Amino acid sequence: MKTYFKVLGLAGLLAFSIPAMAQLSSKTEVATPELAAQREELKKQVTQGYLDIKNSLVKSDSAGASKAALAFTTSLKKFKFKKLTLDQMNEATATRAELIALADEIAKTQKINQQRKALGKLSAKFWPIAAKFKPENMPLFQQVCPMTGETWLSDVKEIQNPYYPKNMLTCGEVKASL
Template identity: 65%
Template sequence: MKRLLTIALITAASVANAQNTSKQEVAPELVEQRETLKKEITTDYLALKNNLLISDSVAVTANAKGLADALAKFKFKKLTLDQMNLSTTTRKEIIDLANEIAATKNINKQRKAFATLSVKFWNIAAKLKPMDLPLYQQVCPMTGEIWLSDSKEIKNPYYPKNMLTCGEVKASL
């Protein structure tokens, strides 16, 4: 009986050790994959904004589709149930808005949907932002519309011909 108990304890310890070892080996790879996905999401958002600056509705369509696809793959971690529900709902709303942008080539409709998308994106940006990339929330004081940028320099994606530099940095991550 003692021998059986000893074997059971040794086996349990070996299994626990193997699980800990595999977690330690896998964790850095998973962290790297998650950071890569965060970079993809943020890059797609920023490319969308930058293509609105140059009024390239075809490129905006492609960026919006990329953003929707990348966000669909993203899973939130380390949130309370309420935070998880709110973040998941917001992500779905952003995906729907990105798909709305992708469904039209009308630059004015794209900009209008982007305004709503940007507000929602900012609400969960802290969870989506890669560790090595600063994000700045910028706002046009004349319209109140916001957008995110990786630079403090103001380039207004809503009115690039008339008010390119109209705006200010309101917050940063």
Template identity: 60%
Template structure:
């Protein structure tokens, strides 16, 4: 009986040590890769918003496609099954909205879809935000349209000619 217990203890110790070793060896690269993915997603969204600001519909198509691609390879971590399903559904909705933005060169249609995309993006922003990035939810009180920015300075992507500075910061991460 003592031999079986000793053998079981040795096996469990070896397994625990192997898990610790593999986590120590892999974690830094995986953590760096994950942070790079988060930064790419955030930067693609912000580039999309910034090109709506300057009314560059061709660049908006490019940014929407880039956002779509970066989101497709992103995997959620440390969530319960229910939260994982909810986040996966929202990510899919953002991807579909980004595809819709990319499917038109009409800047007004792009802005309209971007409103829905921004709401869903903000819901998942805590999962997408890179550690060294601050994000702000901004809303135009005249229209109720919101967007995410990396600056507290208001630059309204929906009405850049008439209401560029119309908006307020509603939340931050």
């Protein structure tokens, strides 16, 4: 019986101390400049990965788009969500899975038209959360192709249409900016 109470007491002590340690751990994690710098670098990698996919398609470089899609996926998988409620965490996790699936679609094919179609879907999913991934001091522009209605993101205002680069490279307009 004494052993039972000792185990019960130890379990109670752990039940109170583990949440306290987790809370202390998360507070110190946010406070360090090194972790903030690492997070900012990861945001840069995610955003640049997307931009590299788009820029490869502007050049009609399907191999480059595949390689960039793999880099985008790798950096996106490393990104950790912070300060989210359970519902927000579930939504963010589902969105990340959708983004990864679309990037994998780009990576797995060498057919440029299929990659461009996937970029349209990827862009539509990425824009609503781009502000969370956008590094500081890096503007992002949502641009649209008037012929197709497809959007893409760019770090410059100059239009370079990834859907029709040979015939309509400069066809498009800036729809929004961050």
